[in-house]
């Protein structure tokens with residue numbers, strides 16, 4: 001059986017070609033160039049059917065071919081015999097006090113991954129006017145949910161923006177010392193269908209507006225699958241996300257950046273976290289192989305266009321990388337790169353000894369960057385009470401740190 005969510009629309013159309021029927025095929029074959037004309041008509045028809053099926057699954061949330069009423073009976077029989085629509089099993093869903101929802105999904109091999117929905121409202125309706133809300137995360141009741149019958153417990157109607165933070169691997173090989181996922185080591189990478197279905201399942205529960213690959217795993221360590229999944233996410237007949245609303249975040253796998261942009265042009269975030277190689281190598285082993293200079297050179301080559309910027313994430317660790325001189329060095333490093341900086345005060349957890357800096361330290365750091373002409377925001381941590389905040393995701397059945405796979409990674413190539 002072929003899994004539907006592993007297919008791009010063009011691949012699905014190719015599969016449907018043998019069951020495409022063309023009217024007056026015999027007459028056409030007798031004309032000049034007949035076989036080519038027939039093939040062309042069949043390809044067009046197969047693409048049309050693929051579009052219809054994409055609509056049913058990704059836009060109408062139908063997972064039973066028998067309910068796809070505008071497809072012929074023969075086609076539905078073919079689909080049922082050859083293609084499976086994959087589902088993930090929701091093991092639990094837990095809501096934080098601030099509205100953040102964390103999900104644990106069970107995969108076919110019983111391994112588990114987590115994803116998080118982070119609600120935020122940037123606009124608030126006052127009378128007939130829509131104005132900027134005073135604080136991120138403020139509740140707003142003006143948004144309409146297009147999809148009926150969703151999980152009402154999510155209270156999704158209250159938020160203007162819902163960002164899905166999704167996983168790309170079971171565990172992670174990168175061993176960043178401040179990250180709970182890094183503590184467990186890599187188990188395996190997710191398949192295209194697992195990545196796409198994870199997002200599809202979230203969309204079945206809430207009207208997701210943005211996607212960030214910042215959950216468990218290093219997306220560019222699984223770049224082939226993530227790039228293909230992004231193609232499906234951006235397909236106008238599929239989930240139809242804008243490339244600006246899908247962000248792949250990397251710890252700095254330089255070859256993966258180029259590979260990603262050969263296939264898709266989603267947005268990019270770099271987990272920078274340091275202003276010198278010495279410092280960065282201490283907390284992110286990937287830096288020993290691809291130091292800051294190489295990473296930023298790769299960033300300069302990213303074909304963003306259209307006033308888009310690369311987001312540089314910077315986890316602020318108390319007394320480690322939070323000094324004014326760090327901020328000045330970051331400003332110097334990013335010179336000439338269309339960028340914005342997202343400062344993330346560290347979320348303390350049992351897997352790391354790092355501490356969270358004071359609010360004053362964070363604001364001073366931010367001020368230095370702003371004074372140097374950068375857009376610098378401080379991420380409001382959401383879901384800390386349920387371990388859903390940045391760097392706090394971990395599969396319940398994960399492996400322990402220091403596995404062979406873990407050691408292998410820093411000495412081997414990027415693709416899983």
Ligand code: SF4
Nearest residue numbers: 172174176179182217
């Ligand atoms: S921060 Fe990202 S890349 Fe680093 S260990 Fe955690 S999940 Fe992996």
